[in-house]
Amino acid sequence: xxxxxxxxxxxxLSVILVKLNLFSWKLALLAGIVGVIVDLDHYVEQxxxxxxxxxxxxxxxxxxxxxxxxxxxxxxxxxxxxxxVTLVLLVLAFFSGQITLALGFGYYxxxxxxxxxxxxxxxxxxxxxxxxxKESELEFILDALLIVVLLILFLI
Ligand SMILES: [Zn+2]
Numbered sequence: 400x401x402x403x404x405x406x407x408x409x410x411x412l413s414v415i416l417v418k419l420n421l422f423s424w425k426l427a428l429l430a431g432i433v434g435v436i437v438d439l440d441h442y443v444e445q446x447x448x449x450x451x452x453x454x455x456x457x458x459x460x461x462x463x464x465x466x467x468x469x470x471x472x473x474x475x476x477x478x479x480x481x482x483x484v485t486l487v488l489l490v491l492a493f494f495s496g497q498i499t500l501a502l503g504f505g506y507y508x509x510x511x512x513x514x515x516x517x518x519x520x521x522x523x524x525x526x527x528x529x530x531x532x533k534e535s536e537l538e539f540i541l542d543a544l545l546i547v548v549l550l551i552l553f554l555i
Contacts, residue, residue, distance in 0.1 A: 400512045404538055405434040407545040408512060409504040414552050426501040433505025438463075440473035457529050465524075465531040472513075481510060 410431030416422035445452075445459040448469045452458035463471050474480040484506055492499040521536040 400516065400538055401534055402435045402438070404512060404542055404545075405438065405509050406431040407542060407549070409434040409508040411545045411548050411552075412504055412508070413501065414549060418552055418555065422497065422500070426497055429498070430501040430504040430508075433502050434509050435505075437475065437506060437509040440475055441471035444469070444471045444473055461529075461531050464533050476510065476513060 410427055413422055413427035413430040417424055417427050441463050442456065442459050445462065446454060449458065449462070459471070462468050475484065488499050488503055488506075491502070516535070522533055523536070523539070524531070524533045526532065
């Protein structure tokens with residue numbers, strides 16, 4: 400899924416906890432940011448595997464969205480990575496349960512959204528400057544729904 404969805408989903412869940420006085424705004428923001436930065440491994444994989452434009456963020460984006468010249472997902476997107484991250488979070492939980500919860504929201508929601516992608520779903524493709532863009536109908540609906548929920552939460 401795209402970065403905005405990876406941000407909106409854990410951020411919205413966290414804002415619900417903020418409204419229940421169980422979480423701070425800083426931690427809600429942290430959860431959203433973590434949800435996005437999990438995909439930084441795409442850039443590392445670009446540097447490691449690309450034949451041209453190794454350090455280009457544009458090439459990294461376009462490979463992820465359109466060209467798929469190599470798998471940009473590193474081990475942190477898979478089972479062994481999830482186990483390692485879970486072990487790190489368990490250790491961190493002894494020091495700060497709240498920070499661990501924020502990191503966990505970001506990381507696990509990222510994996511959930513990546514693996515929830517349905518095959519044969521309708522996708523919209525367009526070009527924005529040098530960037531190829533692609534978003535499924537389902538992701539548009541999810542983003543819109545999350546924004547509506549956030550607006551309601553900000554108003555109450
Ligand atoms: Zn991802």
